[in-house]
Amino acid sequence: NAGVTQTPKFQVLKTGQSMTLQCAQDMNHEYMSWYRQDPGMGLRLIHYSVGAGITDQGEVPNGYNVSRSTTEDFPLRLLSAAPSQTSVYFCASSYSREGGSAGELFFGEGSRLTVL
Amino acid sequence: AQSVSQHNHHVILSEAASLELGCNYSYGGTVNLFWYVQYPGQHLQLLLKYFSGDPLVKGIKGFEAEFIKSKFSFNLRKPSVQWSDTAEYFCAVNGFGNAGNMLTFGGGTRLMVKP
Numbered sequence: 001n002a003g004v005t006q007t008p009k010f011q012v013l014k015t016g017q018s019m020t021l022q023c024a025q026d027m028n029h030e031y032m033s034w035y036r037q038d039p040g041m042g043l044r045l046i047h048y049s050v051g052a053g054i055t056d057q058g059e060v061p062n063g064y065n066v067s068r069s070t071t072e073d074f075p076l077r078l079l080s081a082a083p084s085q086t087s088v089y090f091c092a093s094s095y096s097r098e099g100g101s102a103g104e105l106f107f108g109e110g111s112r113l114t115v116l
Numbered sequence: 117a118q119s120v121s122q123h124n125h126h127v128i129l130s131e132a133a134s135l136e137l138g139c140n141y142s143y144g145g146t147v148n149l150f151w152y153v154q155y156p157g158q159h160l161q162l163l164l165k166y167f168s169g170d171p172l173v174k175g176i177k178g179f180e181a182e183f184i185k186s187k188f189s190f191n192l193r194k195p196s197v198q199w200s201d202t203a204e205y206f207c208a209v210n211g212f213g214n215a216g217n218m219l220t221f222g223g224g225t226r227l228m229v230k231p
Contacts, residue, residue, distance in 0.1 A: 042221035107159045
């Protein structure tokens with residue numbers, strides 16, 4: 001299995017540009033989420049989804065949109081990039097709480113975004 | 117709301133030294149606890165987890181962690197570190213009642229092991 005696949009791995013944007021970070025998982029996980037990683041701040045949750053058609057905001061949702069049209073895909077959209085969004089972004093997925101591994105996240109390899 | 121605090125931001129050890137990384141969490145109910153590791157240039161990987169039962173859990177590569185409920189702590193330990201343990205370590209908590217299996221992460225501890 002490929003697990004969680006993120007694209008692109010690297011991206012440079014200019015302020016005001018928009019883009020989409022792609023995330024796909026092939027483990028039939030119900031839960032998917034996006035985190036950003038910044039030095040000294042750990043990982044902070046941006047948005048998450050508990051199933052197709054259902055999304056909700058995390059700790060730092062401003063400036064980002066998500067959608068979940070299928071179980072497999074959970075893209076993250078930057079509407080108008082700002083330098084404060086320079087970060088490493090991780091997509092993660094997990095089984096539902098009823099599963100034996102509730103809460104255990106499987107991470108993608110990350111997408112490093114620089115906004116100039 | 118849940119929160120996680122990791123007290124050591126940077127730790128430097130020599131090979132064969134013992135390791136203990138502190139982790140304290142804040143949440144009023146039942147929790148699942150995790151330690152993740154991120155090796156240089158790689159994504160996060162699960163090191164070990166606590167759901168219930170024996171509060172001393174063993175993970176991969178000789179790591180273990182002890183859940184002390186009264187102290188809201190989940191410290192990570194390893195008796196003898198190796199150069200290959202150089203990485204960043206993240207403690208995380210998932211409180212029951214939180215939708216979407218959301219994990220709250222600590223700020224991370226960057227470990228450097230000198231050969």
